[in-house]
Amino acid sequence: MEQQQRVVVCGGGVIGVCSAYFLAKMGAAVTLVERSSIACAASGKAGGFLALDWCDNEPISELARASFNLHRSLANELDGNQAYGYRPLHALGLTLTEDIQKQRSITSSSDLPAWVDGPACNPKSMGTTETTAQIHPQLFTRTLLSTAVARYGVEVVIGEVEMVEVEGGQAQGVVLKGGDRVIAADAVVLALGPWSSRLPLLSSLFRVYGLKTHSIVLEPRDPAAITPHALFLTYYSVHGGKPMDPEVYPRPTGEVYLCGTSVETEVPEDPDQVVGDPESIKVLQRVAALVSSHLEEGEAKLKTQQACFLPRTDDGLPVIGEIPNVKGCYVATGHNCWGILNGPATGLAIAELILDGRSSIVNLSPLSPARFVGNK
Numbered sequence: 001m002e003q004q005q006r007v008v009v010c011g012g013g014v015i016g017v018c019s020a021y022f023l024a025k026m027g028a029a030v031t032l033v034e035r036s037s038i039a040c041a042a043s044g045k046a047g048g049f050l051a052l053d054w055c056d057n058e059p060i061s062e063l064a065r066a067s068f069n070l071h072r073s074l075a076n077e078l079d080g081n082q083a084y085g086y087r088p089l090h091a092l093g094l095t096l097t098e099d100i101q102k103q104r105s106i107t108s109s110s111d112l113p114a115w116v117d118g119p120a121c122n123p124k125s126m127g128t129t130e131t132t133a134q135i136h137p138q139l140f141t142r143t144l145l146s147t148a149v150a151r152y153g154v155e156v157v158i159g160e161v162e163m164v165e166v167e168g169g170q171a172q173g174v175v176l177k178g179g180d181r182v183i184a185a186d187a188v189v190l191a192l193g194p195w196s197s198r199l200p201l202l203s204s205l206f207r208v209y210g211l212k213t214h215s216i217v218l219e220p221r222d223p224a225a226i227t228p229h230a231l232f233l234t235y236y237s238v239h240g241g242k243p244m245d246p247e248v249y250p251r252p253t254g255e256v257y258l259c260g261t262s263v264e265t266e267v268p269e270d271p272d273q274v275v276g277d278p279e280s281i282k283v284l285q286r287v288a289a290l291v292s293s294h295l296e297e298g299e300a301k302l303k304t305q306q307a308c309f310l311p312r313t314d315d316g317l318p319v320i321g322e323i324p325n326v327k328g329c330y331v332a333t334g335h336n337c338w339g340i341l342n343g344p345a346t347g348l349a350i351a352e353l354i355l356d357g358r359s360s361i362v363n364l365s366p367l368s369p370a371r372f373v374g375n376k
């Protein structure tokens, strides 16, 4: 009988959890190590928007299409009682402007959902219930992990991975902070999001940095008025300057999520230290009130104000595959603004790569870390 492969997955965001889920489902003995709590970072604070074809003609198009379909089948299996709020929805592009001159020059339309009753115009369909959908990302990530624990015996360890132990060019496991605990494994998966560059094994090959982005969650008094339409805005502020691109996602819970204000800043060492800045939160509240009278202060309660970091790479693509010259050490990171969408296919591809020697769900070669060899 073949020996069960031991795999340690580092990072409890959507990418680590999807990897742990599929590895365990395919028969590996999996330990997942998370420094803080499951989905404490971008994977818990994202919008959760999913699109079949928005990445077409890009190197991640195969990944995105496979993942959109995997989300649908996972939801059939795991989201029966709306555990994480999967639902298909419409997506609309809109112009939102406080500039009176611009307002005059653009035509208003009756094609807007009734709750979008502010100065929004030029609606453009960007997706239908066939091609766009949503989930609650934190509930998705936690549901997937609790299923993996209950069904497939995944072990969860709260601890900080300090380094990968390598001997003779082969990963042996990971060392946790303080060096007092070593988790031995046949393979290691590094899914550390914007914290990836803190491990020299990765930063010696490529860079992952974070773009801090703010979001709020509102609880409108009349949630029944809000229809399932995701809104992608081009917002011209009264102060002028470049337009912003906030996004609005009504959720099946009746809550409305908005995100959009980004700043380039250092990723703090501790994920729990990531907080939103009040000015950026105010801008999002202003946008909400402009979009809909149902989202004005007094009509909607501000339930959550937060920020998180998009994990980005220099070429804008995720990095998924085995680290050159370190057998048994794999990386899955850099998913930028599509990590919730691309989590399932990334997790399955990593599981196939480790356990079968190749990924059948998606061709990983354009995303391999090998593309950075010789760049530094």
Ligand SMILES: Cc1cc2nc3c(=O)[nH]c(=O)nc-3n(C[C@H](O)[C@H](O)[C@H](O)COP(=O)(O)OP(=O)(O)OC[C@H]3O[C@@H](n4cnc5c(N)ncnc54)[C@H](O)[C@@H]3O)c2cc1C
Pocket: 010, 011, 012, 013, 014, 015, 016, 033, 034, 035, 036, 037, 038, 039, 040, 041, 042, 043, 044, 045, 046, 047, 048, 049, 050, 159, 160, 161, 162, 191, 192, 193, 194, 195, 213, 214, 215, 259, 260, 271, 308, 309, 310, 311, 332, 333, 334, 335, 336, 337, 338, 339, 340, 341, 342
């Ligand atoms: C505002 C916003 C909205 C977004 N909306 C969408 C959307 O609608 N659709 C979509 O597809 N994507 C969206 N994204 C992108 C998506 O959230 C990310 O691509 C995805 O969450 C990245 O997941 P991850 O697992 O790589 O990283 P993270 O979620 O950052 O997880 C990394 C984990 O690693 C842990 N960790 C770090 N260092 C260590 C260590 N040394 N040891 C152990 N654990 C460690 C951290 O604590 C963290 O839990 C959005 C992102 C933002 C910021």
